[in-house]
Amino acid sequence: MEEAAEYHSKDFEWDFLKNIVENDPSLSHHLHHQQQHNNDSQKYLQDPHPWQKFHSRHSSGKFFKERRYLLKEFPELVSCGENSNLLEVGCGNGSTVLPILRGNKNITVYACDCSSEALVRTKENIDLAIDTAENFHSFCCDFSMSEFPDWVACDRCRGNFMLNHSEGSEGMRVNYKCSLNDRCIGGVDFVTLIFTLSAVPKERMPRAIKECFAVLKPGGLLLFRDYGLYDMTMLRFEPEKLIGFRQYVRSDGTLSYFFCLDTVRKLFTDAGFIEVELENCCVKAVNRRKGKNMYRVWVHGKFEKPF
Numbered sequence: 001m002e003e004a005a006e007y008h009s010k011d012f013e014w015d016f017l018k019n020i021v022e023n024d025p026s027l028s029h030h031l032h033h034q035q036q037h038n039n040d041s042q043k044y045l046q047d048p049h050p051w052q053k054f055h056s057r058h059s060s061g062k063f064f065k066e067r068r069y070l071l072k073e074f075p076e077l078v079s080c081g082e083n084s085n086l087l088e089v090g091c092g093n094g095s096t097v098l099p100i101l102r103g104n105k106n107i108t109v110y111a112c113d114c115s116s117e118a119l120v121r122t123k124e125n126i127d128l129a130i131d132t133a134e135n136f137h138s139f140c141c142d143f144s145m146s147e148f149p150d151w152v153a154c155d156r157c158r159g160n161f162m163l164n165h166s167e168g169s170e171g172m173r174v175n176y177k178c179s180l181n182d183r184c185i186g187g188v189d190f191v192t193l194i195f196t197l198s199a200v201p202k203e204r205m206p207r208a209i210k211e212c213f214a215v216l217k218p219g220g221l222l223l224f225r226d227y228g229l230y231d232m233t234m235l236r237f238e239p240e241k242l243i244g245f246r247q248y249v250r251s252d253g254t255l256s257y258f259f260c261l262d263t264v265r266k267l268f269t270d271a272g273f274i275e276v277e278l279e280n281c282c283v284k285a286v287n288r289r290k291g292k293n294m295y296r297v298w299v300h301g302k303f304e305k306p307f
């Protein structure tokens with residue numbers, strides 16, 4: 001039921017919700033750039049540990065929910081060529097990598113997270129669900145502050161992608177392999193950013209997206225899904241949880257940003273991407289017990305690294 005709800009994207013027009021929210025005085029603290037933000041905001045922006053604590057706390061596996069709708073949302077993850085590879089950034093407990101590994105046995109999946117606990121959770125969930133996953137590899141990395149390791153795309157690969165393209169055909173792109181460094185996989189065909197960018201401090205997002213751009217092959221796709229502006233979970237935050245415009249801190253110290261389409265468009269095109277798809281997914285659910293409508297908003301995006 002929930003899976004279908006997350007996939008179907010047009011229960012209502014986003015402007016309808018915008019109208020309600022922007023005309024409700026009790027929600028006015030969510031709207032203004034100049035809102036007084038939490039005095040401790042710098043502390044939250046610097047602290048790398050909340051996600052590690054989060055994943056240690058949620059070690060039972062109960063928190064895990066496979067994103068089964070993902071392959072419907074991004075069908076290229078199934079239809080891509082045999083030697084394709086993918087980097088899932090901020091893999092959490094594996095909710096995104098698992099449906100991909102199940103749906104396409106020929107894709108190689110790399111996954112990273114800033115929390116080593118998350119990597120353990122992901123591995124446990126894969127081991128439970130799939131017999132062997134030799135095509136899965138994970139590593140620890142905070143992509144908002146450091147580069148992905150050199151074996152994803154070495155300096156020479158990053159610099160030579162343009163050169164490679166001008167000489168290359170579609171086939172060469174897919175099969176591209178670093179000729180200098182045996183360990184380097186020569187970049188990836190896909191990067192998935194699924195509910196990860198919203199956890200990064202807003203001022204570090206441009207750098208983080210450039211890093212994803214740097215390790216994609218030309219013609220490669222970045223697949224994006226994250227919280228949309230005025231999603232129900234945004235409107236539930238109390239004023240003191242605001243630490244910046246549209247960014248909030250949860251009681252466990254993790255951050256959540258809520259994206260409008262223009263912000264996403266600017267972030268990705270400034271990094272060099274071409275917009276392929278970008279839309280709000282708007283889903284209405286009803287809380288029968290309370291008799292209340294719940295308006296969910298997610299942003300769906302697909303961006304290409306140009307040739």
Ligand SMILES: C[S@@+](CC[C@H](N)C(=O)[O-])C[C@H]1O[C@@H](n2cnc3c(N)ncnc32)[C@H](O)[C@@H]1O
Binds near residue numbers: 052113143196
């Ligand atoms: C909401 S979870 C999403 C997990 C997964 N992508 C999914 O589809 O369920 C966000 C994940 O991003 C990770 N994360 C947050 N900031 C990060 C950063 N700067 N670098 C790498 N991972 C980060 C967190 O540890 C967490 O596992």
